[in-house]
Amino acid sequence: MSYNSKICRCGASRDIYCSNCSKISMAILLKNGNDDLKYTNARGQKVCPVWYSPLKHNSKPDRDVIEKMLTRFYDSPFKQVTQQVNFYYNNTSNLIFSHTL
Ligand SMILES: [Zn+2]
Numbered sequence: 001m002s003y004n005s006k007i008c009r010c011g012a013s014r015d016i017y018c019s020n021c022s023k024i025s026m027a028i029l030l031k032n033g034n035d036d037l038k039y040t041n042a043r044g045q046k047v048c049p050v051w052y053s054p055l056k057h058n059s060k061p062d063r064d065v066i067e068k069m070l071t072r073f074y075d076s077p078f079k080q081v082t083q084q085v086n087f088y089y090n091n092t093s094n095l096i097f098s099h100t101l
Pocket of ligand 1: 008010019022
């Protein structure tokens with residue numbers, strides 16, 4: 001998968017974000033007692049929400065992408081109920097940056 005591309009190339013035909021083609025993913029680790037805000041995965045398990053960076057930002061420096069995602073996060077209701085957010089390279093799952101609230 002090419003992360004230099006600004007469009008979805010995995011076949012999912014996503015316009016804005018893609019769980020395969022976005023460069024960076026952000027896992028939101030919620031405080032205890034917020035299971036209603038968790039996502040349900042394909043196996044029916046509750047999992048932490050994950051956001052993906054906009055495809056159009058794929059060629060931007062990591063720091064810029066992360067700052068934009070954090071800004072969007074701080075404007076969201078998740079801010080109140082989150083312990084930590086972790087940023088990963090979507091293709092390798094390597095941790096780039098961890099931010100504790
Ligand atoms: Zn894709």
